[in-house]
Amino acid sequence: MKRLKVIDQDRCVGCELCMFACQRRFGEGGFGKSTIFVHSRGGMSRGFTVVVCRACEDPPCALVCPTDALQVRKGGGVILQSHKCIGCGNCRDACTIGAVFWDEEANKPAICIHCGYCAKYCPHGVIALVEKKKLDVKT
Amino acid sequence: MLKHDPLQKVLYIDLTGRRSWSEYRPELFEKYIGGAGVASALLQEHCPQGADPLGPDNPIIFAVGPLVGLFPMASKTVAMFKSPHTGNFGESHAGGRSAVSIRLAGYGAIVIKGASQTPLYITIFNDKVQFYDGRGIWGMKSNLAARALREREPGSGMRTIMRIGLAGERLVSYACLITETYRHFGRMGLGTVFGSKKLKAMIIGGKQSLPVADKKNYKKIYDEIFHQILTDSSLKKYHDLGTALNLVPLNKLRALPTKNLQDAYFEGVERISGENLAENYLGRRIACTHCPIACIHLAALREPYLDEPYFYKTTFMSYDYELVYALGTMLGLDNPKGLFHLMDEIEVLGLDAITTGVVLAWITESFNKGLITKRETIDLQPKWGEYQTYREMVRNIVLQPNEFYQIVAKGVEHTSEIYGGKDFALAFGRNEMPGYHTGYGSYLTFLTGARHSHLDSGGYGLDRKILGKEGLGPNFYAEELLKEECHRQILCSLVICLFARGVYTHEVISQALETAGFNLKVDELMKIGREILKQKYVFKMREGFSFERLSIPKRILETPSPFGVLKEGFLKEAVLLYKKLLLGGQNEI
Numbered sequence: 001m002k003r004l005k006v007i008d009q010d011r012c013v014g015c016e017l018c019m020f021a022c023q024r025r026f027g028e029g030g031f032g033k034s035t036i037f038v039h040s041r042g043g044m045s046r047g048f049t050v051v052v053c054r055a056c057e058d059p060p061c062a063l064v065c066p067t068d069a070l071q072v073r074k075g076g077g078v079i080l081q082s083h084k085c086i087g088c089g090n091c092r093d094a095c096t097i098g099a100v101f102w103d104e105e106a107n108k109p110a111i112c113i114h115c116g117y118c119a120k121y122c123p124h125g126v127i128a129l130v131e132k133k134k135l136d137v138k139t
Numbered sequence: 140m141l142k143h144d145p146l147q148k149v150l151y152i153d154l155t156g157r158r159s160w161s162e163y164r165p166e167l168f169e170k171y172i173g174g175a176g177v178a179s180a181l182l183q184e185h186c187p188q189g190a191d192p193l194g195p196d197n198p199i200i201f202a203v204g205p206l207v208g209l210f211p212m213a214s215k216t217v218a219m220f221k222s223p224h225t226g227n228f229g230e231s232h233a234g235g236r237s238a239v240s241i242r243l244a245g246y247g248a249i250v251i252k253g254a255s256q257t258p259l260y261i262t263i264f265n266d267k268v269q270f271y272d273g274r275g276i277w278g279m280k281s282n283l284a285a286r287a288l289r290e291r292e293p294g295s296g297m298r299t300i301m302r303i304g305l306a307g308e309r310l311v312s313y314a315c316l317i318t319e320t321y322r323h324f325g326r327m328g329l330g331t332v333f334g335s336k337k338l339k340a341m342i343i344g345g346k347q348s349l350p351v352a353d354k355k356n357y358k359k360i361y362d363e364i365f366h367q368i369l370t371d372s373s374l375k376k377y378h379d380l381g382t383a384l385n386l387v388p389l390n391k392l393r394a395l396p397t398k399n400l401q402d403a404y405f406e407g408v409e410r411i412s413g414e415n416l417a418e419n420y421l422g423r424r425i426a427c428t429h430c431p432i433a434c435i436h437l438a439a440l441r442e443p444y445l446d447e448p449y450f451y452k453t454t455f456m457s458y459d460y461e462l463v464y465a466l467g468t469m470l471g472l473d474n475p476k477g478l479f480h481l482m483d484e485i486e487v488l489g490l491d492a493i494t495t496g497v498v499l500a501w502i503t504e505s506f507n508k509g510l511i512t513k514r515e516t517i518d519l520q521p522k523w524g525e526y527q528t529y530r531e532m533v534r535n536i537v538l539q540p541n542e543f544y545q546i547v548a549k550g551v552e553h554t555s556e557i558y559g560g561k562d563f564a565l566a567f568g569r570n571e572m573p574g575y576h577t578g579y580g581s582y583l584t585f586l587t588g589a590r591h592s593h594l595d596s597g598g599y600g601l602d603r604k605i606l607g608k609e610g611l612g613p614n615f616y617a618e619e620l621l622k623e624e625c626h627r628q629i630l631c632s633l634v635i636c637l638f639a640r641g642v643y644t645h646e647v648i649s650q651a652l653e654t655a656g657f658n659l660k661v662d663e664l665m666k667i668g669r670e671i672l673k674q675k676y677v678f679k680m681r682e683g684f685s686f687e688r689l690s691i692p693k694r695i696l697e698t699p700s701p702f703g704v705l706k707e708g709f710l711k712e713a714v715l716l717y718k719k720l721l722l723g724g725q726n727e728i
Contacts, residue, residue, distance in 0.1 A: 013424055013425050013426040013433035014425050014426055014428075015426035015427070015428065015429065015430050015431055015433060016239075016296070016428050016429060017211065017429065017431055020208070020211075020429060023348065024357075024358060024361065026348075026354075027351060027354025027355070027357060027358060028348045028349060028350065028351065028354070029208045029209035029348070029349030029350075029351060029357075030208045030242075030243050030346065030347050030348040030349040031208075031243070031297070031346050031348075032243075032346050032347050032348030033348060034346075037296060038296055039295040039296030039297075040295065040296070042286075042289065042290075043285070043286065043289065043320055044319055044320055044321060044425050045320065045321075045423065045437060045455035047423065104346075105348065121365065121431075123369060123431045124431075124433070
């Protein structure tokens with residue numbers, strides 16, 4: 001099972017190409033539905049934080065969902081069953097690292113499916129799709 | 140244009156009445172695409188003839204283009220206004236997060252009119268525009284004001300924070316507008332216009348989705364452009380060393396203006412070269428939104444406080460070729476740390492670094508020649524390479540404690556009209572020169588370019604291309620530069636970073652535009668480019684610009700260029716030929 005991993009966020013230059021790539025999966029521009037997010041650590045001179053789902057094996061977001069719309073994915077992380085979601089936002093509040101994003105247009109969460117599309121567009125080696133078992137202590 | 144593309148929405152902000160509204164203007168974007176094209180049409184609409192650049196009538200226009208948020212390196216915002224520095228057409232570009240933020244907040248352009256009585260700042264998050272009391276951040280250095288706003292307002296990562304420093308507040312005519320700490324609407328005094336309106340800062344943010352005409356084709360064209368950008372060798376060098384890589388080659392050519400262009404070769408260049416700065420000081424590289432190149436190079440300067448042992452601070456400063464030229468070689472300064480200190484002072488006070496450097500260089504030469512004395516400088520003795528004195532002077536330019544500093548706060552052309560020294564006052568169309576003593580091409584760009592910027596038609600690039608070729612007359616230059624300037628109107632209307640001009644050929648542009656719902660063939664693009672340039676000149680002529688009255692500082696004719704000593708007659712002839720080609724022999728457009 002593969003998952004998207006932030007290899008080294010200190011290599012991030014803040015270009016946000018990953019955010020645009022994520023949105024482009026749907027054949028759209030912008031980043032309204034993006035499930036990866038980059039922001040500065042309080043001004044660009046301090047570098048950037050890359051926020052994306054860590055594929056928790058026991059994900060808090062799924063635990064707090066009142067309609068079981070978030071199905072735990074084999075190998076960690078969740079899959080949204082959109083028809084069940086009522087847009088309450090509990091999942092967003094439950095994620096400690098803020099990796100449950102919000103699709104304002106659909107009023108539903110936007111959560112990484114670990115497809116690795118974004119990693120193909122990161123020219124600076126910040127993120128990669130890796131085998132889950134290869135994860136080391138630093139994650 | 141696609142039916143639901145938010146690009147066609149123009150946001151109007153009236154600072155006098157503190158109100159805002161938006162209008163759908165699809166016709167503007169269909170005709171002029173965006174960026175420079177749309178902004179110049181809006182400037183024509185909103186700036187009354189003879190408007191006082193510092194009065195409420197002077198509009199500030201920001202415009203982006205259809206490819207922003209869709210394709211990489213469509214990352215610039217074009218600002219237009221009447222320049223308080225030149226008293227005529229003002230245009231300035233910046234990247235950072237500005238373009239994507241405006242586009243994803245749901246706008247193609249923003250028009251700011253009126254003026255506030257008291258300091259304020261504005262936030263624009265999607266449809267919500269809010270006016271806030273700015274007195275709490277008025278008088279603050281640009282970086283500190285930004286820090287306060289960054290912590291107070293939401294949207295980190297998908298917003299731009301535009302702000303001015305003290306220079307803008309105190310109406311130095313060449314104050315810049317800073318965005319994301321390290322990018323600038325540097326030239327022509329946009330910061331001054333902000334200051335005149337008591338507008339300290341503006342935050343714009345949003346994260347909308349953007350439609351495309353053909354999803355599959357969009358992804359295909361994106362991949363082609365992305366691949367091209369990553370494999371383009373000219374772009375790799377901007378990633379590696381940044382624009383400062385140009386110092387050594389320009390010095391070898393003897394085209395690097397030094398000590399107010401008394402020379403075109405700088406002995407100390409190795410110490411402040413792109414290579415040396417990268418090896419010894421580079422602390423981080425960062426990028427504008429949607430740009431894989433990351434040309435922004437930040438130096439990390441670790442220094443002790445002198446009042447206590449083992450007490451250090453580390454400051455980050457962005458350096459670019461133009462800054463190293465204006466504050467380094469022009470001032471005979473080859474000490475990197477001194478250079479960074481000077482850059483930092485100019486950054487936090489919010490001045491145009493190119494103009495400031497040229498002003499300081501003029502002051503030094505005038506002081507050496509006795510045109511000005513310690514009476515004018517308030518006991519400061521400028522000397523090539525002595526950055527502490529220059530730092531003091533920069534503060535004085537902003538604070539303007541006497542008449543002399545009030546005058547130099549308006550640029551070298553104005554100053555030399557009062558104190559003399561016009562022959563070595565290095566400005567063109569009242570805009571201080573960028574760092575290219577490469578030949579006729581460069582100076583013709585400064586003279587004929589609509590905003591008197593090296594980027595208007597890139598004549599310095601033309602010079603380097605044709606070096607060694609003989610017998611090219613004024614006509615050749617006029618034709619080439621006009622063609623290039625028309626072409627660049629298209630790039631700047633799409634707000635594509637000029638570094639990517641080799642990737643975005645007209646064919647690629649035409650394909651990319653198709654995915655955004657624009658059907659423009661290559662020949663139509665050229666026609667639009669020319670029309671946009673003409674429109675800029677309509678404004679310039681209306682405000683009193685005249686090709687015939689352009690003055691040429693003698694200094695550029697004295698110091699030999701890579702093409703030898705330049706001839707005034709050649710330049711003047713080429714300027715008139717350019718005029719003829721642009722206007723077709725008419726005096727009026």
